[in-house]
Amino acid sequence: MSQPPAKRVRPLSPNIQIYRPQLTSVLSIANRITGIFLSACAVFLVFWLVAAARGPQAYARFDALIGSWPGQLVLLAATFAFFLHLCGGIRHLVWDTVRGFELRQIYASGWLLIAASVVLTLASWVASLVIAGQG
């Protein structure tokens, strides 16, 4: 034996990159990615509150940052991530009650989750733009 057993290269089971993406696995990892992304966005929530606490000038600077096109793009992504994580979380809570585990139900709730997130994101932005236009 050339190497001590602990250092021998062991065969590994296939990694997940070799599998074709499925709705189930994509939504599973999407829930984690949106969770991480929303955690990062929560940092900006705190910056926003701190800016408001510091006064009108600091608040105006933060407003300009969010109002810029990269800011608006991140806000749009954050809106979609929020609704996907919210609806995905509710789907998980339903699963916790041991309901909806049939394959047909899993795919139905998965597509419903995507549709609901898209509709809620669009509805939020339309409502926001309409209210801003009136004000």
Add this chain to the structure above:
Amino acid sequence: MDRYRLHSPLARAKGLGSAKAGFGHWWTERVTAVALIPLSVWFVAALIAHSGNGYDSFINWMGSPITVVMMVLLLITLFWHAALGLQVVIEDYIHSGAKVWALLMARYACFALALTGIVATLRIAVGVWSLG
């Protein structure tokens, strides 16, 4: 609340499952998730309702005691949920020596951000109250 109802009958009979903090982590993730449904929807709805409004309007809204209570609850619940979620992600994907540091930093950051947000919220509210 009978926590053992969440075990399957077989698991209960075997007496297996988490004997340590695993169940508490899982359960607290759910407790914060359920609380975040109304809190986060309230926050997003309030942001939409205040679209296009300036600093004065926002400060006035933050001066309402209901807003302060909801905002503080949101900050506590949000960063608690984030801390638990990030912990699982770090434990699952980081296996090097950086794991412990990542776990510490994520936990400290969530705690510090929640506290900073709460102090800022109270600072705004006290400012409004001292004027009125």
